[in-house]
Amino acid sequence: MPSPANTLSTLPPVMLWAWERPENLDFIDTSVIGVAFLAKTVYLRGDRVLARPRLQSLGLREGTKLVAVLRIESDHKDLPALSATQIERAAIEVTALAKLPGVTAVQIDFDANLSERDFYRQLLTRVRRDLPPAMPLSITALASWCAGDRWLSDLPIDEAVPMLFRMGVERRQFESRLKSGEQALKSPCGNAAGVSTDELVPTPSVQRLYIFNPTSWSKASLNSAMEAYQK
Numbered sequence: 001m002p003s004p005a006n007t008l009s010t011l012p013p014v015m016l017w018a019w020e021r022p023e024n025l026d027f028i029d030t031s032v033i034g035v036a037f038l039a040k041t042v043y044l045r046g047d048r049v050l051a052r053p054r055l056q057s058l059g060l061r062e063g064t065k066l067v068a069v070l071r072i073e074s075d076h077k078d079l080p081a082l083s084a085t086q087i088e089r090a091a092i093e094v095t096a097l098a099k100l101p102g103v104t105a106v107q108i109d110f111d112a113n114l115s116e117r118d119f120y121r122q123l124l125t126r127v128r129r130d131l132p133p134a135m136p137l138s139i140t141a142l143a144s145w146c147a148g149d150r151w152l153s154d155l156p157i158d159e160a161v162p163m164l165f166r167m168g169v170e171r172r173q174f175e176s177r178l179k180s181g182e183q184a185l186k187s188p189c190g191n192a193a194g195v196s197t198d199e200l201v202p203t204p205s206v207q208r209l210y211i212f213n214p215t216s217w218s219k220a221s222l223n224s225a226m227e228a229y230q231k
Contacts, residue, residue, distance in 0.1 A: 044080035146189035
């Protein structure tokens with residue numbers, strides 16, 4: 001039986017994030033480009049877990065390698081209880097993504113703050129337990145998590161994707177590291193990175209690049225991104 005790492009290695013070197021907007025990506029070269037699409041958003045409110053599926057269209061070419069993404073949002077007014085019940089319900093929502101047609105991996109996008117880290121760790125442990133054994137579990141990561149913050153080191157994940165955009169005050173520091181060729185991303189963030197078309201950074205030296213576009217993808221925006229990031 002293939003391992004999650006072996007399955008992950010079958011993904012193309014470039015993955016386009018397709019967020020909650022109409023997307024038609026039937027023009028991509030599927031031999032070098034895949035799609036990580038927002039499949040579901042989960043809201044943590046009080047002791048509740050509210051799930052909203054993707055509502056926008058997604059056009060794909062046959063054979064496109066897919067990563068199903070689940071975004072987690074914490075309510076800032078009705079603060080989440082971060083309870084065992086919420087872990088269980090959120091895990092069910094995540095693991096359901098593995099059953100979507102053509103999905104190669106599952107990715108969670110959650111900007112967990114310090115008080116939410118234990119909840120997130122328990123959630124990831126539950127998800128890893130319940131996913132099919134060969135299904136990779138990927139997460140997005142704040143850039144700061146990949147610059148010496150050790151809390152990622154023992155999480156039950158197969159990939160961490162540091163988001164090298166919307167970094168705020170850390171932007172200059174990471175840009176300097178990338179330009180110098182210094183190892184800017186600590187393990188387990190060294191194999192993939194996330195970049196954006198509207199905040200260009202020096203191309204990270206990683207096996208897989210996830211690219212975000214703030215508007216719907218087109219042939220022109222894809223060509224510009226591929227040129228900018230030398231792909």
